[in-house]
């Protein structure tokens with residue numbers, strides 16, 4: 001970052017300093033760090049090039065009464081300059097950029113061919129993310145727990161249209177395309193929450209299709225995984241009647257996959273792909289009027305009695 | 321016959337019917353050019369209003385000014401309008417039609433009626449696609465309309481059908497226009513205008529038209545496959561039946577990337593017209609620039625997959641397309657230095673048109689540099705589909721394609737209307753649009769890097785995006801004010817501006833040798849061409865007067881224009897040009913009805929109207945002029 005700070009102090013302040021936790025220039029892992037590095041160098045060279053051409057243009061205005069180049073040179077020199085600056089110099093710079101970025105950085109950040117210690121499957125749905133762990137019965141949604149400082153392979157697919165999986169502070173993005181399973185490495189240097197968002201337009205609620213990667217120390221991650229793999233202690237009749245057509249609560253008869261698995265919903269941080277923080281009042285708002293909170297999403301407004309709502313809320317809040 | 325009589329005779333032969341009817345049946349390239357101009361400006365205004373609505377919605381986080389449904393329609397139609405119904409038709413249709421014959425010394429386009437047909441079909445396609453707003457079913461899957469989102473399962477209304485049929489329809493119109501430009505440039509150049517003397521503007525339009533001819537079929541095929549799947553249940557894009565959604569993307573971008581050059585090439589052409597005039601010297605490195613223009617169009621066909629770097633296609637493919645994309649840079653840098661150094665070598669007068677070119681160069685370099693960054697695959701994969709991309713292509717499309725257009729409007733305004741625009745207001749409009757463009761699009765780079773993805777109808781507070789978005793929205797309104805100032809200037813000056821005379825800027829090309837506005841027949845005598853800047857060639861102009869005296873190549877005997885050989889432009893034949901005709905507009909109406917019926921799945925009646933259109937073609941030929 002020091003080199004970059006020299007190149008463009010105001011931009012660096014603007015870019016690396018503020019911003020939420022979805023800032024591609026505030027890398028939290030190897031993949032994104034090489035990309036950010038690439039960017040700062042390209043920015044530096046670009047600023048020089050931009051400055052040069054704008055200066056030439058400005059000179060054209062300043063010296064508008066003199067029909068020759070500085071030093072009295074004429075058309076011959078100008079044509080040679082076109083060849084030098086417009087052909088030779090760009091070729092040299094482009095070849096350098098190509099070798100560095102498209103051969104070197106590209107391969108050094110590629111997903112490893114061999115399986116990593118941990119593999120998560122992320123499945124895009126209109127407009128939420130299903131998350132599964134290889135070798136575990138844990139299923140969750142809209143948050144991906146990973147152990148810190150560990151290479152985790154994410155295999156991304158889709159249940160419907162094309163989405164794109166992108167955690168800006170960790171790595172580049174990769175699309176979720178029907179019939180394909182694309183792979184990406186997630187690796188976080190420090191514990192923390194890294195926000196991401198669907199990057200390919202996927203319909204009405206594309207704007208509210210966000211996801212969090214939660215990186216924690218290995219022991220805490222292991223405990224989380226073990227707890228999440230467990231089934232729920234029991235079912236609820238109101239839930240079975242109204243919600244089991246779309247949701248799964250493992251250990252009960254609710255087994256559908258239209259909406260997120262709710263087995264441990266109460267221990268999640270957010271509701272509806274980061275649309276609302278997961279608090280009891282927000283849950284109430286969401287359950288009673290999901291179409292206002294996230295217009296067009298695939299969970300319909302249901303019409304239940306007050307007593308039924310309260311029973312449901314208590315039940316959903318108990319799914320820890 | 322005396323000279324005066326000969327000119328009067330020409331006037332009589334080339335005069336068209338007066339009044340509205342004259343406009344509906346016209347085959348005069350200048351009138352058709354103006355029809356294109358006004359129509360595309362209406363579409364530009366529509367696309368602009370769509371953009372302002374979106375910017376207002378995005379001014380702050382969690383705004384609920386428009387619903388997500390409406391936003392998606394605005395966003396899709398903004399893209400579709402600006403690309404298919406503004407830039408391409410205004411450059412090829414308005415500027416190309418009006419100026420190419422004047423610059424090459426012809427009396428009309430090669431196929432005047434086809435020209436009219438192209439316009440009316442374009443208008444029909446525009447009305448067709450915009451009528452979708454009346455039924456609240458405007459296209460809504462983004463301008464690149466990816467499957468499966470645009471398939472029936474996910475998009476049940478007519479929205480995507482309007483899109484696909486509208487683009488097929490518009491593609492017919494554009495192809496017709498492009499063919500006409502190519503043949504005109506090949507065959508109708510005045511005797512003596514060999515390739516090395518043809519204005520660079522015409523080179524640019526030739527490259528554009530050639531690209532269109534080769535690029536459009538991919539889009540048309542794509543849209544046909546999509547409609548077959550949506551309406552008749554085929555499975556081209558359906559994985560479960562052996563199809564592939566990436567097929568849509570490949571075909572789309574095989575068209576879509578050349579389209580970028582289709583958009584900017586005419587702008588390059590305008591820049592290379594304005595710069596020599598105001599720098600008061602000819603362009604340096606003429607052959608290099610001409611070659612660069614053709615080369616850009618050609619390489620543009622080999623880079624499409626750089627729009628698909630994050631789809632997971634193989635690394636070898638990625639690397640190939642990244643390398644090809646880098647090659648496109650060189651022809652552009654050649655042109656940039658040629659422009660800038662021409663300004664430096666000349667004694668430029670910075671009037672409004674040249675100022676717009678200055679803005680163009682600034683923004684084009686900016687957009688070009690961010691474009692090069694995308695050829696670094698890992699960086700592309702990080703920033704694609706974010707506002708960084710939105711910033712990049714608006715600098716290229718608005719900054720680099722529209723700025724020269726705006727400069728071009730001022731530059732040729734006196735030629736078209738015979739009156740001068742208001743210089744002060746013009747310069748004010750430049751500074752407003754310049755500041756507006758920078759304010760609107762520059763911060764988009766930053767929010768993009770801060771993680772803001774594109775095509776979102778709203779965004780959360782607390783991600784650090786609010787302030788930038790607010791600035792962008794304010795910039796949008798400044799930009800709109802600048803464009804309004806231009807509109808005002810045109811409206812006022814067209815009626816009140818001082819008379820401009822034949823050649824107010826001392827331009828080098830042939831259009832400045834004739835009166836303003838140009839007479840119906842364009843040139844009283846087929847002009848003499850002995851250099852690349854014929855209007856600066858006193859002897860050749862003297863020769864024209866002598867030819868007129870001698871009645872050599874005046875062609876006052878009929879509705880005629882000379883044709884020449886393709887390479888050396890030697891006189892080969894005198895061609896009889898067709899008179900005005902109601903057939904083009906009638907045919908276009910019938911095709912429009914056919915498309916409306918296709919939309920509503922009335923295939924038999926649609927077939928009926930297409931058959932009617934074919935019958936009209938027969939009528940059109942039956943009324944062909946007698947061989948002279």
Ligand SMILES: [Cu+2]
Pocket residue numbers: 124127162163164198199200201202206209
């Ligand atoms: Cu999505």
